[in-house]
Amino acid sequence: MTQSIAIIGASGYTGAELIRLIATHPSFEIKALAANSKAGQSMAQVFPHLRQLDLPTLVTWEQIDFSEIDLCFCALPHKTSQEVISKLPKSLKIVDLSADFRLRDPAAYKTWYGNDHAAVDMQKEAVYGLTEFYRDEIAGARLVAGTGCNAATGQYILRPLITAGVIDLDDIILDLQCGVSGAGRSLKENLLHAELSEGTNAYAVGSTHRHLGEFDQEFSKLAGREVKIQFTPHLGPFNRGILATGYVKGEAEAINMALEAAYANEPFVEVLPFGETPSTHHVRGSNFVHIGVVADRLPGRTIVVAALDNLCKGSSGQALQNANLMLGVEETAGLMLAPCFP
Ligand SMILES: NC(=O)C1=CN([C@@H]2O[C@H](COP(=O)(O)OP(=O)(O)OC[C@H]3O[C@@H](n4cnc5c(N)ncnc54)[C@H](OP(=O)(O)O)[C@@H]3O)[C@@H](O)[C@H]2O)C=CC1
Numbered sequence: 001m002t003q004s005i006a007i008i009g010a011s012g013y014t015g016a017e018l019i020r021l022i023a024t025h026p027s028f029e030i031k032a033l034a035a036n037s038k039a040g041q042s043m044a045q046v047f048p049h050l051r052q053l054d055l056p057t058l059v060t061w062e063q064i065d066f067s068e069i070d071l072c073f074c075a076l077p078h079k080t081s082q083e084v085i086s087k088l089p090k091s092l093k094i095v096d097l098s099a100d101f102r103l104r105d106p107a108a109y110k111t112w113y114g115n116d117h118a119a120v121d122m123q124k125e126a127v128y129g130l131t132e133f134y135r136d137e138i139a140g141a142r143l144v145a146g147t148g149c150n151a152a153t154g155q156y157i158l159r160p161l162i163t164a165g166v167i168d169l170d171d172i173i174l175d176l177q178c179g180v181s182g183a184g185r186s187l188k189e190n191l192l193h194a195e196l197s198e199g200t201n202a203y204a205v206g207s208t209h210r211h212l213g214e215f216d217q218e219f220s221k222l223a224g225r226e227v228k229i230q231f232t233p234h235l236g237p238f239n240r241g242i243l244a245t246g247y248v249k250g251e252a253e254a255i256n257m258a259l260e261a262a263y264a265n266e267p268f269v270e271v272l273p274f275g276e277t278p279s280t281h282h283v284r285g286s287n288f289v290h291i292g293v294v295a296d297r298l299p300g301r302t303i304v305v306a307a308l309d310n311l312c313k314g315s316s317g318q319a320l321q322n323a324n325l326m327l328g329v330e331e332t333a334g335l336m337l338a339p340c341f342p
Pocket residue numbers: 008009010011012013014015034035036037038039075076077078080097098099147148149181182183184185186310311314315
């Protein structure tokens with residue numbers, strides 16, 4: 001049976017990545033694609049790399065006939081997403097890629113995003129989209145909130161360690177580099193080639209990045225007590241990929257065992273042989289996550305490194321994995337592409 005798919009925000013990076021992945025999906029068919037400033041254009045005009053695909057012309061989301069859609073991906077900026085989603089049919093299955101439905105607590109949302117939420121009921125209804133840890137809830141959900149790409153990478157490292165009780169919860173440092181496509185296809189000075197290439201910089205320093213709202217929510221829920229980590233992201237001078245490095249207090253062997261046990265049956269999460277560390281080069285364009293554990297020279301301290309592709313496992317690949325669950329098809333459908341290397 002074919003399932004009909006719509007994508008709102010199809011003219012952005014995550015929208016294009018969804019289309020690339022769905023192109024090989026055995027049962028999903030793209031019926032409608034929506035944009036804002038680019039409505040009226042063909043996808044070949046907006047994204048020439050998708051020229052060979054037979055795709056509908058971009059329209060505005062108001063022009064879509066949702067009665068013929070089984071599931072809608074929403075890849076819009078924060079705030080716009082909640083305004084649009086609150087106007088969509090209440091029976092429509094939605095996977096949202098924005099930050100708007102990730103945080104359960106309206107007060108926490110206001111702290112990290114600065115505004116009151118426009119759809120508090122839907123915020124409470126949404127299921128957090130980190131597939132490996134919310135699989136059953138996602139399968140029964142109507143609205144799934146895709147995670148932040150930085151937030152996903154950090155959680156792949158830390159969630160199993162918190163659950164297994166193998167690290168000191170008051171001594172967690174996470175450091176991360178995110179490729180420039182993480183900022184979307186927008187024109188900003190610091191994203192110009194001349195100002196980005198051949199250098200790197202930290203941002204949101206002082207543990208002020210909004211993805212800390214997701215870390216606080218998820219880690220505190222897992223631990224049954226408040227957990228706050230130190231987190232600094234860096235803007236990487238590369239297009240795709242996130243490399244996160246966690247510094248924790250705990251024994252490396254126990255940490256490695258906890259990660260191996262947590263991901264033993266996961267199709268997309270791979271724990272590398274003990275002592276090896278991952279690279280963004282080896283997950284690029286794929287839905288895979290690689291994780292590696294190394295004992296630090298300081299006794300009782302361990303380094304854990306994770307790599308994923310922000311546009312795939314960090315957003316669109318995760319979104320497709322969740323959509324597969326919501327529509328009852330094979331979870332890995334359309335997602336077994338090998339990484340693109342070099
Ligand atoms: N990039 C990444 O790695 C990740 C992104 N995300 C989140 O996913 C969402 C999409 O990100 P990304 O694809 O990178 O963003 P882009 O900036 O590349 O694309 C944004 C899309 O939203 C559309 N849009 C903008 N404003 C409006 C509006 N007022 N009404 C309707 N459509 C509008 C744009 O249309 P048009 O171009 O026609 O104006 C475009 O299709 C964001 O919320 C982002 O935070 C989440 C995880 C990772």
